[in-house]
Amino acid sequence: MDSTAPPIVAPRLQLTGVTKAYPGVIANSDVSLTVLPGQTHAVLGENGAGKSTLMKIIYGSVKPDAGQVLFNGKPVHIRNPKEARALGISMVFQHFNLFDTITVAENVWLGLDKAQSLAQVTASITAKAAEYGLDIDPSRPVHTLSVGEMQRVEIIRALLTQPQLLILDEPTSVLTPQAVEKLFVVLKKLASEGCSILYISHKLHEIRALCNACTVLRGGKVTGVCNPAEESNASLSRLMIGAEPPQLEHRPQQAGLPVLTVKHLSLAREDQFGVDLNDIGLTVHAGEVVGIAGVSGNGQKELLYALSGEDTRAPKGSIIMGRSDVSAMHPGGRRTLGLHFVPEERLGRGAVPTLSLAHNMLLTRTESISAPQFAGGWIRVGELQAHAARIIKAFNVKAHGESAAARSLSGGNLQKFIVGREIDAAPKLFIVSQPTWGVDVGAAAQIRAEILALRDAGCAVLVVSEELDELFELSDRLHVIARGRLSPSVPLAEATVEQIGEWMSGLWEGAGMAAAVEVAHG
Secondary structure, three states: OOOOOOOOOOEEEEEEEEEEOOOOOOOHHHHHHHHEEOOOEEEEEEOOOOOHHHHHHHHOOOOOOEEEEEEEEOOOOOOOOOHHHHHOOOEEEEOOOOOOOEEHHHHHOOOOOOOOOOHHHHHHHHHHHHOOOOOOOOEEHHHOOOHHHHHHHHHHHHHHHHHHEEEEEEEOOOHHHHHHHHHHHHHHHHHHEEEEEEEEEOOOOHHHHHHOEHHHEEEEEEEEEHHHHOHHHHHHHHHHHOOOOOOOOOOOOOHHHHHHHEEEEEOOOOOOOOOOOEEEEEEEEEEEEEEEOHHHOOHHHHHHHHHHHOOOOOOOOEEEOOOOOOOOOOOHHHOOOEEEEEEOOOEEOEOOOOOOOOHHHHHHOOOOOOOHHHHHOOHHHHHHHHHHHHHHOOOOOOOOOOOOOOHHHOHHHHHHHHHHHHHHHHOOEEEEEEOOOOOOOOHHHHHHHHHHHHOOOOOEEEEEEHHHHHHHHHOOEEEEEEOOOOOOEHHHHHOOOHHHHHHHHOOOHHHHHHHHHHHHOO
16 A cells, blocks of 8 residues: 555535425435535536525535435534534525524624624624625624625624535625625635535636536536536536527617606615715616616615605605606506516515415506506406416526415526516616526526617616626616715726726715716716
8 A cells, every 4th residue: 555645535525315305396306416625616507406405405404305414424414504503514595594683793693602702703793804805883783784785794604603614605696896806815715724615606707716616406416517617608508507598689779868867866864774875866768778886785775765666755856757756756656657676685575475476466567557467456366377477488487387486486586587577567667686696697698688678679777786797798887886876877888897896995086976977968
């Protein structure tokens, strides 16, 4: 025996024959997966491919029907997340596990060793937040946080456990390019120290840059294992969905008349942790897509509430649709004028979790002239179900029919249904927040193509996103929102990722003139 041979190291995690079935669907079928110490291992697949279920099995949130799990070479039966954390497994979920009514620090404290005091945990959060560029106030109640800020809490909470295996589900979807780079430095350092990372992302360039192994799932089964650094985006797409996503066709188009005009919109925050809107000026014309970039928590939520009608405190004359002053108009009234809105929170605001997809149509389609199932004030259930079925088919939503509960869908498939529901209404003004957050490359391409088709048909489109690549694909003009102020608009041809990234920190010249510049443009 060669005494100089390197010692055989047991895999950090090894799954063999893992199967999990739910009524009507097999989420995982005979899945095997091996993750080595210090390896950054991607799990790639379409929405609904079984990635999240597999991660929940590893983390103890879901019990498998069959199969074996080994951790550091020893068989384990992980019955709950507490046992997973005790083993050294931490997870950041795509849909967060936070209690709304308590503070950031208290949420983090719940998942840590109670030998630490709340004050010690608070200090640790502050230190980690500063170290990783994930700014967060430990004293803030979670219900006051934006989606992006909640994700920062989850990432910090996971890192504070000093995990041997860290599972990350779409961790960069709400981070700036600069923050992503900083997070990657942290993840590479963790891996170099022996921490294994399971990384779920639909951003293929991220997987190729960060990961040194990849397992591909399709329909709950493993369809391939590869080194993503040796693959292209196209080859990874083929492994994942069996084809390359179609290229977007963004044709130059002459913009029409203003459909949305925002003038000197200033609004005081409604809670102490919100953001004041300061002299916002914005115009969106028929036949154009205007994008708004920014780090989560810089006033996007407050602006979208004001534009959608959920906040009716806007000063008179500050929000105009066509020739109508809608500043104080409720959401139903604005829908009657042709505004349709997709919020970033799918469950809870975009859809009622326990209602069927058909009955979720009722949330926003009762004012629409294109929905005959509501004629005469009566709900025609058969028409309603048929209409939902048409949207499911048109937007390739993977669901068990129009009677499926919204909460039974994967995040990406629910997003396709919600976007489809609003696009199907033939809006004059379409406002969408985070249109493809956590959506696979095939579904993202479809959603973006539908948005451009709306624009080409003469709809005015406003997209709020923290995905710069997405905004550069979709937008004709770009703004940045930072600390409740809106930058001047930049034509796409003149914008660069570096410039927009800098502006996300509020670094633009003439910030105080943003509203005047925009109104002049309009």
